[in-house]
Amino acid sequence: MPGEEIYVANPPPDPSHLPDEILKFRVQLNTRDVIPEKELHAIQEFRRAADYIAAAMIFLKDNILVERDITADDIKARLLGHWGTCPGLSLVYAHANLLIRKTKQEMLYVVGPGHGAPAILACLWLESSLSTFWPKHTRNRQGLHNLITTFSVPGGFPSHINAQTPGSIHEGGELGYALSVSFGAVMDKPDLVVICVIGDGEAETGPTATAWHGYKYIDPAESGAVIPIVHANGFKISERTIYGTMDDKEVTALFIGYGYQVRFVEDLENIDQDLAASMAWALDEIHKIQKAARDGNPIIKPRWPVLILRTPKGWGGPKKVHGEFIEGSFHAHQVPLTEAKTDPEERKALQKWLTSYDPCELFGTTGEPNQEILSIIPEENHLKLGQKKEAYAAYTPLDVPAWEHMGVEKGTQASCMKVVGEYLHDVIEQNPSTFRIFSPDELVSNKLDAVLRDSGRNFQWDVASRAKGGRVIEILSEHTCQGMLQGYTLTGRTGLFPSYEAFLGIIHTMMVQYSKFVKLAHETTWRQPIGSLNYLETSTWARQEHNGFSHQNPSFIGAVLNLKPTLARVYLPPDANCFLSTVAHCLRAKDYINLMVGSKQPTPVWLSPEEATKHCVAGASVWKFASVEDGVDPDVVLVGIGVEVTFEVVAAAALLRKLLPSLRLRVVNVTDLMILAPEGSHPHSLEEADWDALFTSDKPVHFNYHGYPQELRGLIFGRPTIGSRVSIEGYREEGTTTSALDMMLQNHTSRYHVAQAAVRSASFMNQRVQVRSHEVISELKHRAEKDKAYIYENGADPDGTFDVPIFE
Template identity: 45%
Template sequence: MRRALRDSGRGAAAPRAGGTERPAATDRLGAAEAAAIDAWWRAANYLSVGQIYLLDNPLLREELRPGHIKPRLLGHWGTSPGLNFCYAHLNRVIRARDLDMIYIMGPGHGGPAAVANAWLEGTYSEVYPDVSRDAAGMARLFRQFSFPGGVPSHVAPETPGSIHEGGELGYSLAHAYGAAFDNPDLVVACIVGDGEAETGPLAASWHSGTWLDPVRDGAVLPILHLNGYKIANPAVLARIPEEELTLLLSGYGYRPILVSGDEPAAMHQKMAAALDQALDEIARIQEAARDARAEGPDGQANGRVRWPMIVLRTPKGWTGPKEVDGLPVEGTWRSHQVPLSRVRDDPEHLARLEDWLRSYRPDELFDADGRPVETLRELPPRGRRRMSANPHANGGELLRPLVLPDFRLYGVEVDGPGERTAEPTRVLGAWLRDVLAANRGRFRLMGPDETASNRLDAVFEVTDRVFRAERYPTDEHQGPHGQVMEVLSEHLCQGWLEGYLLTGRHGLFNSYEAFVHIVDAMFNQHAKWLEVTRRLAWRRPIASLNYLLSSHVWRQDHNGFTHQDPGFLDVVMNKKPEIVRVYLPPDANTLLSVTDHCLRSRDYVNVVVAGKQPSPNWLPMDQAIAHCTRGLGIWEWASTGGGGDPDVVMACAGDVPTLETLAAVDLLRQYFPELRVRVVNVVDLMRLQPDTEHPHGLSDRDFDMIFTADRPVIFAFHGYPYLIHRLAYRRAGHPNLHVRGYKEEGTTTTPFDMVMMNDLDRYHLVMDVIDRVPSLGGRVAHIRQRMADKRLAMRVHTREHGEDAPEVRDWVWPYGGAS
């Protein structure tokens, strides 16, 4: 690729260090080449307008009539001509340099442009044979766009070449960098819209160049497209002085190349020159870094890089109507969506639309059968070099399974339930260390400055954190070539990982539980992407998006209320059951088993919640594997009554709820030895749903066998209690279900005081049993009072001594493994 990147035959002069360039535009393209690129641009524009407006008469072979117009005009014109312009020019450099390139459209409402170019390249018809590359296929292409049963108006999974769900703005550049990591021969062209550039995630994404390694990674070519407006307002970056804009982008570490204008012939020359200059500069950067790397670990391979980017200024709605009803349209916010809105009812609007469409001269672009003319068929790259057919944009085609060490060898010894403790995520870290070592180039660990805090620091025995800015002698585990990506932006971690997964690799995102909420919307978009791709046979399965949430709600006693929120589980559970999985392993061995399963899975979002603080080890490895495979189960060793029908079911999900449940069972054994208690632990939260609602769900029969249909169930849950009710509301025994969990009570306090604040503590669980088991009757009032007094005493102890009382802090399960 180094040869191909530079072998354009038109080498541009090296840009000034730290400077801004306006490339020379004279004679960059020959007359025939310029005419072909312009024809492609006109064809893509024609197809974009046709998708928004036309129901029939796709080639205007007859006069346009109201019946040819869609009854509902949906779609967005304003950004499409600029996107088509970039696409046409990128096709030229792909062919000239034999580039491996994908195209990410940040302006999500550029859906018409994405579809138009995929159809022109032939990929769309290969994927959807009924949308053939002829007049009949063009009619279907137009009809399906933003039409019931058709395709969305934004860049979407249905569009070949897309890895970017365009329904929400701000994620394109993070996705682009994620795609480039560990892809040394890939160039990612990322079009950033000026409206999108105002979002928080995109603003942070400009920093991503600091993590891009020119030795082992590919390149990202950002093209900041300034057309001046968002939906109805000016765009900030288009209105600040040009000097200020270039200083901003230079400060982010880029060398901006400026292209602006509205006269097509001149703009073609300018854009061609800018792309040649940018790609030549990328080649120089990569060659220098890779040569230095070959000579030794020092040198330019480790230094900060100033990557080129293009700032493209064109009018919004370029080549569309200049004015409508006496008001300016082209170059204004009025061109954003549908410039001519009354086409079916207003003859003047209908005539203006026909003039607009004919201005692209479709008779020169499509033959008598409606096929693109030979000039257009010959212009784009061939086969998998087409951006709409590049396998990196269908990452499952490139996906290889991970080499996973046997997790059983990393487990902790369990002589008896709860006799020893371990830090679950520290145990997991040793396994992840070896996962990273065995999968260099296709597995990365992402996190917002929390890898060590979450006790995963064993990974630094085999890899560094990636960092390419200045480093000090006091820095630890910082280097230019690591597999751990840390940046204090959950948006970047999520966006990088999504781009990495969507292009055929694997990864894990570890985060403090409370702050993963920052990416709620990003998770939502990715889940929607996965849901749609499951219906598209040509989209190959990709590695699952895996979250490890630690530093969780029950052990954020030092950071306090701001760090206490388990609500991400509720967000996840709103998605389609085919897509999401939630796991709450109660100890270190179950965490190893669950994580191994998640890294092997495809096309899911897996959420694993696990503690990092020392906690009891309940299950030896063989039992842990069996328990995780079942997803939930009766812990016979903790239950009483010899396996018969219980008087009460004590259920739990999560490490701290499990501890408090078993401590409560210990108290019940002491005070009510005749009480038959069944302990049920839940690892896979989806098991609580009916099998008709989720693939992991239990049948009503199996659920009733475990939880009973008529006995009280006291459920200690890691998150908000109503989530359990949501999952189990259809069950016969739901009226008997009483859930304890987090109820938005928190502060900086001790671990046990935290569970008492939310009534999840062992004493309150015993009180719940007393209140809900009729057979205990009034004879136990004094025991209930004793439990309330214990809570008060524990509260007083924390206030006086600043730590939990020994009887709760040092409690150990006293019964061994016998039932």
């Protein structure tokens, strides 16, 4: 057959041009008789049972032990699942079980090939962890029937690992994050080891490539360790993998450069002895590194173990069907026999495949696994991979310090981030092993550097940082920060992710995937609350005039708004005191995605600590000091949402006091964005009566919003009293390297634009305003043009532009 050679199972790669000397860095082990014959057979029985269940889950809706010939009626209407990775996953699971049973090591199992759920669910059923959390999946014939027949059908387990899978801390389906999640999970867990399987397709992703550096941020004195296993089966959906084309020298050179010791596991005739020896070696190497560090003699730049597991894709499945190779080719990636229900030849191949495992010998007539299979499973429930509390019930609340004494005097100016940095310093001090900050190299730029005063960074390859217990992980990879934060959070701790506003979008899909994990966790009865995922978004577009257009992007707000309302929280505190209150709240909160947006530049402190507390509890309030007659009976309502745009609203109110004193103005600030959503659509949304109390039921309302205007339109759509009386301005995707005021002018969020909107709207409500509206609007346009001309002539805003407005 033309081109047939490309389907041959794992052909040897072409010789590389690297020197043969590189191979001396491979770890060589004696793999003969590592485990005695009895254990070896038990391992093989466990693998055989798991592989059978995994394959049966993909195909069968009846005849679960193939006690008669398979008919079309025995096969599911839709065949879903990914077989190709399953044999490798169950192989590693079996050996992890034996290693735990022998050593009592605390372990979690993180699976990068997320669609390998059949293998993991099969292993969970065999160790009785599935029935612990899902009682209908008992370890007997009925439970096995329920597992096999309901997989990937409505109401059953999906084809990928998710929060419904016991023992899981990583959502399958989106590739690239398993390794960073694993590193986050072991931080501050000195007794925990995570076995992390990375598919060789997943290994091609940018996030995985960066995550290999994760060990450079693991202090073996305070944290656990990861055993990364690259499952190199050679193929992805329809193409070879990069790792599948690399020879031993190339792979060895790559991982030596990353800082690892490399061990190849590829003796297919002796795979169980090979893997048993390799995993035992890896754990022993980890213990040596940890002992040295914990004895006060740390190894500088230790080389941690990594295993390269080479097995055929879809190992044990059909060899060849319709003249095409299946096992060892991309045809085994998903469902190897897609037409088994309608094609007699494929149904015959399925019969041969499933009976090759001899299921009746494995499970007997009762459906219970034989005693040999059970003999390698850890005896203690708390050691079983599916029942580790670190994966579902490990939350330790933070000791969140009081913030009020750190409050800033009302009427002064302060950087929200500088004040918050001081507060986070105290959070770290009071929570030395349950709180970390994950930042893409922006802490100092974002003026949060107070957190580094006593704690520092936890960069083990840096002589200035290693072995000093730093609480900051600063790596210039948003993906790695996000993955580590997820692993850290899901295993019971709390973290914070500060970032430039423009670059949080890099981890948009990761955040969404994580939120799906949390949503499904809420729908289980056994997963306990976890700390919230906390984002601190600063260096905003409104003050990114020095970096230019590329650094101006508030779109992450919209990403959070689109989440399930029970999870999403977006806060735009208007000043330093409100920001302190918000950070304290978010660090105490559980199970949310919290986004806090604020400025690092000095801005006015509008509210005292006591007023800030009340304002944040309410989510929004009338700012009487900026309103006319405390905001009673207004002609128009001006609303600021965000630090800088709120300043422009207040500046507009002060300007209108002078230019048009007959205009009756109410100024409102919104700090909790979710209160604006229609009543009942979000837990924080205002009732209609409360909405009308803030914004009136019939007066014009102008929103000056930090994000994209269409986000706000979508949020308030459905409020029955809105009608056509609302106008919204926000970021218009306009910007360059220019001044702060010019950014506001370009996006129509300046005080002049706000004031014009107020005059136009109020002219319909107040005849005194109407007779002067054209005159005042012309004056406002003139002032805007004069300021713009000044900016372009002098390269800076006019003096006093951002002084605290004075209300006479």
